[in-house]
Amino acid sequence: MPVISVPQAFNEEELYVDLSAIYGRSLFLKCEGFNFAGSIKLKAATEMVETAEREGILTPDSILIESSSGNLGVALSMIAASKGYRFLCVTDSRCNLATRLMMEALGSQVHIVAGQRSNGGLLGARLDYVRAMCASDDRYVWLSQYTNPANWKAHYQRTAPAIARAFPKLDVLFVGAGTTGTLMGCARYFRESRRPVHIVAVDSVGSVSFGGPPARRMIPGLGMSVRPPLLDESFVDEAVRVEEADTVRACRRLAKRGFLFGGSTGTVVSGAMGWLARHDARDLTAVAVAPDLGERYLDTVYQANWVQALYGADVLDPDGQAAGPSEPVRSPGSNTRSRQERDDSWTPASPEGRPRRGAW
């Protein structure tokens, strides 16, 4: 019987859903939504905060500041409340009301940036605001999930070893790519432990993380409009991209069988099922990571009007498609960059990517 006294002490690390009854093809879905922050971001947030404390960057008078439109903001709000830090979450209009209210209920301050930056959009505007606040007061500590190595180390130390323990004969691992913290932590772990696990990154169409043109993306969690600084493609065997319509179909298909998962889980499941179908991989042991659960998506992915207006009425029928026809991107290791990626300007929190106190 687990008994805890701080919320970050509990995380269900050993729960998998076997999707063979739903898809007719075996895929074990590792459920990361069962903790008090409700998502996989609990692990990155905990590791980033504890590393900053160990390094003396975070002290009792510090004010945490972070750009997040969702799960990391909630996880940091929870940890800040538990440890007695102040936390300012910088977000934008895409942050849904429930998430903002959750952060405020946990005692955080939420700032919604008004405009966009011409090169860098809403994310650029959020980062500009974070930098301005850090320049104005050296009590601010920016953990910078996009550049902080503690983000991927959390998954190197916790997520990947848990999967390796549960599946000693694992063949393929599917991981969604946002900041790429989860992907890089898992990929590094399996490469360094010399386990022959094929690592497949799953991204959204419209994300530039693995090349390709930027386009509208409405479902948060996966995909980037700038190249993720943590991404080292030499550790990734393959990347596939999924259309958001297929993400929604997969979510609604799982929900119809009683599993209400978050949007990015639909992307990962759709990408994984497409890959498994193309490779006729019935004998392979395959695992995919499900970052959160579905409550935060009730007014989007699970709301008929929203889905119909964005993707068309046929997406409402989750059985319309057996598995997402995910699009292979290219073999990793390739250093070819699209023009968009080269042109994106990205200034990390510090040259080493570590959090820093005050002005950068």
Ligand SMILES: Cc1ncc(COP(=O)(O)O)c(C=O)c1O
């Ligand atoms: C719902 C959801 N899915 C996927 C991800 C991607 O994880 P990572 O940032 O480790 O790539 C995130 C990250 O915030 C998320 O919130």
